Amino acid sequence: MSADFQLKQTNNGLELVWLTGPKAIKPLSLDFRVGKAGYRAVHSSLKSESLIKALGITGKRKPRVLDATAGLARDALMVAAFGSSVDLIERHPLVRALLRDAINRGRAGTDKIADCCERMQLLDFQHVNQVPAQQYDVVYLDPMYPKSGKQRAQVKKDMQMFQQLVGADEDADELLDPALQAAKYRVVVKRPDHADFLGQREPNTQIISKKHRFDVYIKQGFEQL
Template sequence: MAHPPTRVSVSYEGEGLRAQAIAMAELLGLKLATGSDDAPLQLNVTTEGLTLSLTGPDAPGPIRVDFVAGQFGYRQSRISLRSEPLARAVGIRGHDRPSVLDATAGLGRDAFVLATLGCDVVLVEREPVIAALLRDGMERAAAEPDLAGTMARMRCVQGHAPDILRGLGHAQRPDVVYLDPMYPHRDKSALVKKEMRVFRALVGDDEDAPEILTAALEVAKRRVVVKRPARAAPLGGREPNHRIPGKTTRFDVYVKG
């Protein structure tokens, strides 16, 4: 997918984290930030994990993946089959927990919900910096006794979703492929607006979403689920078998077989 290249530099909170920052920069092929660095995005190594932020005037605060506290931690205690339309969309019922490949993982919110409900979830993220944030958040959460079981059901893979999907052997194919392509977000909260600014600066729009849908329909054993704005056209013009509506978003469900 074509999008303008965005420079990202790696910074660190204190001298004690310098070696970790150097290792992260080498892993991702990035440079360390300097006092005069003009990189529009900065991956910061802190004592509480990785953060990513825009630089410059009027830049919003950093984003991070934290499954323990904040929005994730608050939501976990309220996740239930009845309260999550996503559970119905992927086909969770009774004791059946389908395996799911989240082809557009982002910060892992929906994957976390599915793993909390008992699904094994592979999180595919094409952008290496976002994948690093995800892995960092997952590693920290795995050390928490209350979340260790959920994290054991989540695995992050960095790469291009269509290639990963088509490279799966039959035994590796997921029951469900889930897509939440990036689009002008319906949520007006300051948190989401901040995240969207950072994501768009880093990866642009999900212009390859129709290609991912095509690959997903080839590979998924049971169904493909696409999250869409409530009034948006179906992704790639493909009509789903049915929809699960919501106030601002809906789930388009493509049933296999």
């Protein structure tokens, strides 16, 4: 519950504190220049990124992407790193505040992360059903998926805090139809390998990576892009 969490302004930007959580869990801060996500954004190659393949981003083609379940924007950062512009929707107000702060701090500077953050824009919308039809080339969805007991135990500490904050996204099935409306070419859904299809709807194709799969719902080919 949000009452268990508090945002704190520090010299390094906003931090999210879990007031009632285990002592071992440190405040969560979001800085695109540090950690695995920042490293991947700077060093990954097109060939190795299943997400980028699933979205249809290539050396020449840079579809305009809407990330309608932005979370901590690790995926959105990757999308921006490969040259697409990416608009973000996130419904949780505390996560939105962290994102806004991290994007603004990220824009300061002249490095690749600053370029990425220039291509990332946090929208005021709180659900993809507020987006006009065919507004984006591609819509990306990565709602939370309920974890089994063993998986829960393996979740890293900062992610435990994030999951406690945003909950299980039990209404995730309701995202697919409006996402298909908002997209011109395709919708891509990230799922754990064992998960059922979003809304029980079979995708047109899938891209399987080590930890996840990307279910791709194609509306039309990219020929006109």
